[in-house]
Amino acid sequence: MGKILKNFITFSWLLFLGLVLVLAGFSTLMLVFHDIPGMIRTGFAGTTAGFSIFGTLSFVVMITGFVPLFRRCYYIFPWLYPFTTMLMINLFIAALAEFILGQGFSVTDSQRYEITICLMIIMVIICRFIMSLYFKIRPIVYQRDDR
Amino acid sequence: MNEIKKDSTDKQPIQGDLLQNRELNQNAAPTENRQYNNTYYNSGFVNNLENTSEKQSRDISYNNSFTKRIKQGAWVFLAIILVGLFYTSNISTSAKVDNSPAAQEALESHISTTLAPGTRLLSKDGNYVGGDVVINHSSEQQETNLLVWDYAAEDGDYVQIIANGTPLGEPFMIKNKPVSFTVPTTGDIQVVGTHDGGGGITYAVHYGMNNTTYFNGVNQGENNTYTLIRE
Numbered sequence: 613m614g615k616i617l618k619n620f621i622t623f624s625w626l627l628f629l630g631l632v633l634v635l636a637g638f639s640t641l642m643l644v645f646h647d648i649p650g651m652i653r654t655g656f657a658g659t660t661a662g663f664s665i666f667g668t669l670s671f672v673v674m675i676t677g678f679v680p681l682f683r684r685c686y687y688i689f690p691w692l693y694p695f696t697t698m699l700m701i702n703l704f705i706a707a708l709a710e711f712i713l714g715q716g717f718s719v720t721d722s723q724r725y726e727i728t729i730c731l732m733i734i735m736v737i738i739c740r741f742i743m744s745l746y747f748k749i750r751p752i753v754y755q756r757d758d759r
Numbered sequence: 760m761n762e763i764k765k766d767s768t769d770k771q772p773i774q775g776d777l778l779q780n781r782e783l784n785q786n787a788a789p790t791e792n793r794q795y796n797n798t799y800y801n802s803g804f805v806n807n808l809e810n811t812s813e814k815q816s817r818d819i820s821y822n823n824s825f826t827k828r829i830k831q832g833a834w835v836f837l838a839i840i841l842v843g844l845f846y847t848s849n850i851s852t853s854a855k856v857d858n859s860p861a862a863q864e865a866l867e868s869h870i871s872t873t874l875a876p877g878t879r880l881l882s883k884d885g886n887y888v889g890g891d892v893v894i895n896h897s898s899e900q901q902e903t904n905l906l907v908w909d910y911a912a913e914d915g916d917y918v919q920i921i922a923n924g925t926p927l928g929e930p931f932m933i934k935n936k937p938v939s940f941t942v943p944t945t946g947d948i949q950v951v952g953t954h955d956g957g958g959g960i961t962y963a964v965h966y967g968m969n970n971t972t973y974f975n976g977v978n979q980g981e982n983n984t985y986t987l988i989r990e
Contacts, residue, residue, distance in 0.1 A: 656915055656917060656932070656954045656956070657915055657932055658914065658915035658956055659912075659913065659914055659915060659956070663843060667839075667840055667843045670836045670839055670840055671836075671840060673832075673833070673836050674833045674836035674837050674840065675833075676833075677829045677830055677832055677833025677836070678830070678833045683826070683829055686825075686829055690825075693825075693828075693829055693832075697832060700836075704839075717932075718931060718932040718934075719928075719929050719930075719931045719932070720917065720929045720930040720931065720953065721929050752825075752828060753824075753825070
């Protein structure tokens with residue numbers, strides 16, 4: 613009975629985590645293809661909600677990592693952990709880009725716009741380079757004999 | 760993502776097979792700290808516990824590199840959340856809504872001499888459109904401090920301040936945290952609504968000469984004029 617309950621909890625959390633990851637992906641796409649281009653096109657910053665979304669979803673991912681019952685999701689699908697990590701990092705980079713644009717576009721000035729856009733592009737490149745380097749040095753490897 | 764697959768389901772110890780598989784995997788994580796015993800695991804299920812105590816087997820699965828990696832990631836996310844909470848509480852410009860009786864009175868009268876600059880009255884913009892204001896004062900100062908902020912939601916409202924026909928900087932986004940300007944104590948101070956982020960451009964101005972806050976609103980492209988008259 614205990615095992616059935618544990619499995620039920622794990623699979624329920626797995627479904628919930630799946631929804632969270634779908635939301636993370638959708639948010640990243642919205643930031644990259646809607647919010648950021650909208651700010652650049654209009655020249656005005658709006659409400660920047662990227663970090664709020666990232667913080668909320670990070671809480672769920674953090675709980676998944678700490679609680680053993682929830683962590684079993686990563687053992688059931690070994691690809692899930694690197695997928696989650698990459699998705700959250702991408703969301704963080706998009707949220708940071710939106711934040712930089714929001715700060716730079718808070719004053720209407722064409723020169724400030726150019727500097728802000730350049731800073732954003734440089735930040736994205738550097739962050740993705742750091743991410744790639746990190747996973748090159750410390751790849752996430754799951755071996756079946758780890759269980 | 761690398762994964763080692765096992766073909767054998769034999770219950771005999773296969774430590775040698777594990778070593779062979781490890782050599783084939785060029786991108787394997789460091790395995791120096793991994794401790795093998797006579798027990799092997801097939802698809803996550805323990806098949807042979809005869810030579811190892813159940814506690815030892817639990818310790819091994821608890822301390823494996825993949826689990827450690829997951830926990831490290833969880834700690835990183837926790838650190839990020841704590842940094843975010845610190846930023847929200849200390850650095851963020853967003854303020855909490857004031858529901859005190861003085862705030863309620865200011866919301867109705869659109870003027871206050873008791874509320875502090877930077878007071879937020881609404882959680883959302885209320886589409887309020889005010890008008891021009893004539894301010895009579897007895898201050899003998901030539902210049903005074905003008906504070907401008909958004910007393911509702913930070914939704915991307917932009918205004919520009921023009922003092923006696925001279926723009927004081929470019930249009931800027933008003934937030935809950937006041938922005939300060941130095942303006943003359945006589946003449947016309949215009950607040951031009953440059954961009955409406957939604958729900959109308961709601962702003963508040965506080966004049967230091969009479970210590971009074973005016974909660975106003977303007978449509979995009981229009982302006983409110985504050986005529987300052989020294990008595």
